[in-house]
Amino acid sequence: MTVQQSGRRERKKAATRQKIADTALRLFLERGYDAVGIRDVAAEADVAVTTLFSHFASKEALVFEQDEDFERRLTRAVTDRAPHEPLVPALRREILALVRHCTADSAAPIWRMIDASPALRKYDDSVRLRHAEALAAAIAADPTLTRSETAARTLARFVIDAYSLSREAPDPEAALDEIFPMIEAAWAAARPPHLT
Amino acid sequence: MTVQQSGRRERKKAATRQKIADTALRLFLERGYDAVGIRDVAAEADVAVTTLFSHFASKEALVFEQDEDFERRLTRAVTDRAPHEPLVPALRREILALVRHCTADSAAPIWRMIDASPALRKYDDSVRLRHAEALAAAIAADPTLTRSETAARTLARFVIDAYSLSREAPDPEAALDEIFPMIEAAWAAARPPHLT
DNA sequence: AACGTAACACTAACGGTTAGCTTTTCCTAA
DNA sequence: TTAGGAAAAGCTAACCGTTAGTGTTACGTT
Incomplete structure (x- = not known):
């Protein structure tokens, strides 16, 4: 021991x-x-x-040294939000903060490098999917949310998509303003889970 | 010449x-x-x-030999649909067909192999993103759809997510029944493009 | 003080991938 | 019909990320 x-x-x-x-x-x-x-x-x-x-674990991982922070912040946006605070706005705030962090001038050279390398882009894609799974788990674990597993996973994917699409957009914050109402609507349309 | x-x-x-x-x-x-x-x-x-x-192009590409078919079918579901047929139901039909194709017994060993190999899973992820981009382009090119570029890209991602989540779900078709109403709602909430 | 072990080092190799160059096969225009 | 051009395929040798196997050092514990 x-x-x-x-x-x-x-x-x-x-x-x-x-x-x-x-x-x-x-x-x-x-x-x-x-x-x-x-x-x-x-x-x-x-x-x-x-x-x-x-x-x-790999050469690409050298570039994404702090992706665990990213994941922690996302899941905490779900678990640590104020009681009864709606889920999607909380996620939107966190995604906005993350996008601002990535598009800041200090991070620009790194992301330019990532965009220029197919291997790094691919790695980034797979990292995002891992984060989506973690986020889905956090959402599914919230007892105040009466939605199915599938709905939780779907919302998690959509939120990560919002992050990715926003980063690529010419005006990242405007893109979020456009995407998150779509996510709100999708979440509102999600069925509660079947009780068997 | x-x-x-x-x-x-x-x-x-x-x-x-x-x-x-x-x-x-x-x-x-x-x-x-x-x-x-x-x-x-x-x-x-x-x-x-x-x-x-x-x-x-790579060892993994040997396994995904016919992914161009996949992409063509998706884009054609947009471009070749009946006049005035709504977009999302057409995409839903095509995704359902593709999911059935992938979950058929004949394809099961291949997908079991893919699921067992991290390299293949990662490659599949990146292939899906490429397909999402092609689908986004097809959607954005449709003159009958008055939505922004961002909305088109977002819808494309959501639809590809539906495919991916459905394939992984215990009951793929039930998952689609759950996810596509969410996508319908998201698409309905998408803003028309700014006219400048 | 001695032992166990985590961290690090070294060598050599494996396996996917590519560069450089030659050979074969097909197409076409004279 | 054939000569010339070019696409396709071949061969060799290497590059580079990654790992296995095997010590060695430095730290923490007893």
Whole structure:
């Protein structure tokens, strides 16, 4: 049983992970994602290739280092909202915040790089689907919502679609203004679950 | 200028492509997707590895050989529907047909294989997104639909979501019965485009 | 102080994919 | 009919992400 660690080990591990991520992002932005190899990143971060892969599951994952934050924020928008606050407006607020975060000037070079690389775009797609599943689980777990599993999953997909479509739109916030009324209507039309 | 070919070349090319696809699918189903290498497929189909990759962009593409059919059927459901037939019911009919096609017993082993392989699932996700874009373009091009570009893209995503969610559901057709009323409501709530 | 183990390193390989180049096969225009 | 052009296919050799196998170091515990 491992209990009560002083923390040096954990801190060193976190530092290694961060150094790898920082180095990777810097090299990718300097030379382009495709022009930088895993061996380059490992050498520049002064770690072994195997160490790099013990911290990140793939080369693409180096770019999406903080996607767990994204997922947590989404599910918390469901679970931590004020009592009796309607679901969809809460999700809309969170998606708006996330879209603003992604379209901020500081994040622009990263997203330009992602858009330029088919591998990264594909990875982003699959990440979004994972987030949709997590969101669906959070929605389905809310006892105040009397909707079926299928409706929960559907709403989750639609909300993630809103995020993705908004990011791609020329005017992201205007796109959200257009998409979320559609989602509201869809959610209102969702049937309650069958009681068997 | 190249014009008027007898067709032997094209037929041979199509035959080679088909032989590769058939061999690949057979080997994948016999031994498992991960257990069969590209070199195995090429050898068994009696072609060079480079030839294989001149017909298929990736190993995963071997499994999704006919995804262009899928895309064509979707866009035609929009463009070839009866005059003044409402859009969403037409799409619903087509999605239902496609879901039935995928969940038929004959297709079951293939989809079991896809579900078992993360690489194939990921590829399927990206294929669906491509189809959503094609569908969005078809919807946006219909002059009888007075909706914005964003609304068209949103509807396309929702429809593709319906397909994907339905395929994964325990009762696919019941899922469609639940999801499409939501899509109807969303489409009804979509704003007409701004006239500038 | 000694042991267990998590983190990291090293080498070598595997498997998908591509570049570079040659050969074969088909089409067409003289 | 044939010569020339080009598409299709072939071969070799490599690139690059990723992993297996096997130590080694550094930390935490007993």
